[in-house]
Amino acid sequence: MFSIGDISRRTGVKVPTIRYYEQLGLITPPQRSSGNQRRYSAGDVKRLAFIKHARELGLPLDAIRELLRLSENPGELCADADRIAAAHLKVIRERIASLQGLERELQRIASGCSAEHVRDCYVLQSLSDHSLCNEEH
Amino acid sequence: MFSIGDISRRTGVKVPTIRYYEQLGLITPPQRSSGNQRRYSAGDVKRLAFIKHARELGLPLDAIRELLRLSENPGELCADADRIAAAHLKVIRERIASLQGLERELQRIASGCSAEHVRDCYVLQSLSDHSLCNEEH
DNA sequence: CCTAATGTCTCTAGTTGCTTGAGGTTCAAG
DNA sequence: CTTGAACCTCAAGCAACTAGAGACATTAGG
Numbered sequence: 558m559f560s561i562g563d564i565s566r567r568t569g570v571k572v573p574t575i576r577y578y579e580q581l582g583l584i585t586p587p588q589r590s591s592g593n594q595r596r597y598s599a600g601d602v603k604r605l606a607f608i609k610h611a612r613e614l615g616l617p618l619d620a621i622r623e624l625l626r627l628s629e630n631p632g633e634l635c636a637d638a639d640r641i642a643a644a645h646l647k648v649i650r651e652r653i654a655s656l657q658g659l660e661r662e663l664q665r666i667a668s669g670c671s672a673e674h675v676r677d678c679y680v681l682q683s684l685s686d687h688s689l690c691n692e693e694h
Numbered sequence: 695m696f697s698i699g700d701i702s703r704r705t706g707v708k709v710p711t712i713r714y715y716e717q718l719g720l721i722t723p724p725q726r727s728s729g730n731q732r733r734y735s736a737g738d739v740k741r742l743a744f745i746k747h748a749r750e751l752g753l754p755l756d757a758i759r760e761l762l763r764l765s766e767n768p769g770e771l772c773a774d775a776d777r778i779a780a781a782h783l784k785v786i787r788e789r790i791a792s793l794q795g796l797e798r799e800l801q802r803i804a805s806g807c808s809a810e811h812v813r814d815c816y817v818l819q820s821l822s823d824h825s826l827c828n829e830e831h
Numbered sequence: 832c833c834t835a836a837t838g839t840c841t842c843t844a845g846t847t848g849c850t851t852g853a854g855g856t857t858c859a860a861g
Numbered sequence: 862c863t864t865g866a867a868c869c870t871c872a873a874g875c876a877a878c879t880a881g882a883g884a885c886a887t888t889a890g891g
Contacts, residue, residue, distance in 0.1 A: 590858085
């Protein structure tokens with residue numbers, strides 16, 4: 558039996574976040590001590606670690622909810638889990654591509670300013686005037 | 695004199711977002727028609743376009759607020775504007791690097807599953823067991 | 832000039848994934 | 862038995878909007 562602080566240290570998930578996950582229904586309400594404090598089992602720790610790991614990989618909570626649901630039915634086909642992972646990979650790749658566009662543009666703008674005063678600042682001019690840009694965004 | 699819908703179409707910023715920016719003090723409250731509707735000047739359009747462009751580049755609103763303040767004092771040194779742009783570029787690069795780490799890991803996980811059933815699913819196993827990972831995250 | 836359609840007004844609440852705080856109770860060590 | 866840390870609930874705050882309700886304004890067509 559672990560207190561909420563115990564599983565927080567074990568999983569790296571902060572205490573208020575654990576309570577928040579419980580509120581969302583991602584983890585089931587654990588047993589309580591006689592004084593109404595949460596007492597977790599080893600299974601609860603595993604489940605929370607799963608959530609933590611998935612969050613570190615950037616998966617949104619509703620995808621995690623679905624993965625948890627799947628992992629509770631070991632006999633089901635795992636195509637759904639693969640699909641969720643693949644969809645998320647796609648999202649991440651799109652996000653990277655978009656950020657790389659911004660990176661190029663911002664790099665160009667930020668390195669293009671050789672002015673001293675705000676009046677001639679290329680950064681500010683670029684922001685004012687979209688036509689100074691190379692790419693779409 | 696432009697209505698809020700006019701400048702929305704001109705800048706691509708949605709109507710409720712314009713009102714939201716006014717509420718935050720990013721744009722000054724415009725004049726009003728006799729019937730209490732907002733009426734904007736050409737200067738307001740420029741300012742809003744500036745904000746839009748900066749948002750498209752991913753700058754947070756408080757950085758934009760600072761850039762707007764700078765651009766109103768043309769005699770000041772523009773080092774601050776350059777610094778804001780450079781700092782944001784750094785943030786973007788870090789975000790890209792972090793996402794690329796996730797991409798590699800998720801790619802590995804997602805392509806490593808050749809199981810049929812959830813019980814043997816490599817995706818779910820990887821999420822349960824952090825030690826199956828190659829990199830930190 | 833009237834009417835209908837569209838635009839605009841304010842205000843509130845919802846989104847995602849938490850974090851922070853207030854005000855109070857319980858637990859564990861000494 | 863006391864003290865200090867950990868825990869409890871509930872509410873609100875963060876970024877950056879978006880969505881909806883219910884009411885008023887504007888404008889184009891007839």
